[in-house]
Amino acid sequence: xxxxxxxxxxxxxxxxxxxxxRCVPISNHLYFYWYRQILGxxxxxxxxxxxxxxxxxxxxxxxxxxxxxxxxxNFTLKIRSTKxxxxxxxxxxxxxxxxxxxxxxxxxxxxxxxx
Amino acid sequence: xxxxxxxxxxxxxxxxxxxxxxxxxxxxxxxxxxxYQQFPSQGPRFIIQGYKTKVTNEVASLFIPADRKSSTxxxxxxSLSDTAVYYxxxxxxxxxxxxxGKGTTLSVSS
Numbered sequence: 001x002x003x004x005x006x007x008x009x010x011x012x013x014x015x016x017x018x019x020x021x022r023c024v025p026i027s028n029h030l031y032f033y034w035y036r037q038i039l040g041x042x043x044x045x046x047x048x049x050x051x052x053x054x055x056x057x058x059x060x061x062x063x064x065x066x067x068x069x070x071x072x073x074n075f076t077l078k079i080r081s082t083k084x085x086x087x088x089x090x091x092x093x094x095x096x097x098x099x100x101x102x103x104x105x106x107x108x109x110x111x112x113x114x115x
Numbered sequence: 116x117x118x119x120x121x122x123x124x125x126x127x128x129x130x131x132x133x134x135x136x137x138x139x140x141x142x143x144x145x146x147x148x149x150x151y152q153q154f155p156s157q158g159p160r161f162i163i164q165g166y167k168t169k170v171t172n173e174v175a176s177l178f179i180p181a182d183r184k185s186s187t188x189x190x191x192x193x194s195l196s197d198t199a200v201y202y203x204x205x206x207x208x209x210x211x212x213x214x215x216g217k218g219t220t221l222s223v224s225s
Contacts, residue, residue, distance in 0.1 A: 033213075106158025108158060
């Protein structure tokens with residue numbers, strides 16, 4: 001069964017550094033998402049991406065964040081200058097366009113630790 | 116966006132049927148009800164979705180009364196591996212973001 005993959009599985013970075021989290025969505029999917037989950041808290045929506053542009057974003061997704069789909073397969077989340085409070089599990093998700101479904105396929109996540 | 120309310124936690128034993136009820140009093144006409152499961156350190160996983168009445172798949176059943184102000188996820192004969200957090204979400208519109216609440220932590224013991 002096709003699945004969403006994410007790299008790296010764990011990233012440790014120092015405060016103020018830039019990080020790029022990578023995701024490979026399922027190949028025929030057209031909607032892409034990033035979510036995050038701070039340890040012990042709920043899953044929070046960050047941004048959705050469709051047709052090569054952001055379709056929706058939350059208040060969390062400020063100017064420090066950006067997303068890109070640089071080629072036909074990768075979907076990246078960049079945090080320009082990381083803060084301690086950015087430490088969280090970051091999940092990428094994707095879904096197809098051609099079904100009336102709210103089934104999003106989540107990746108295994110990247111654990112980001114900012115020190 | 117309709118707010119959902121579900122129990123914080125539930126306990127069960129292996130082999131029992133578990134029913135988790137979620138209330139969504141302000142659900143809109145075009146909203147669907149969807150349930151996700153999450154194991155520790157993993158991404159959420161879709162379980163089931165429905166609009167009204169009853170939906171069943173190989174994993175669970177979803178019961179939605181006529182007024183759609185609540186829904187019940189039914190897990191038949193749970194096992195230890197069903198220990199997880201279960202989220203009830205209400206979503207409307209293709210491509211819409213999923214807004215998660217705190218979910219229900221289900222603990223299954225032997």
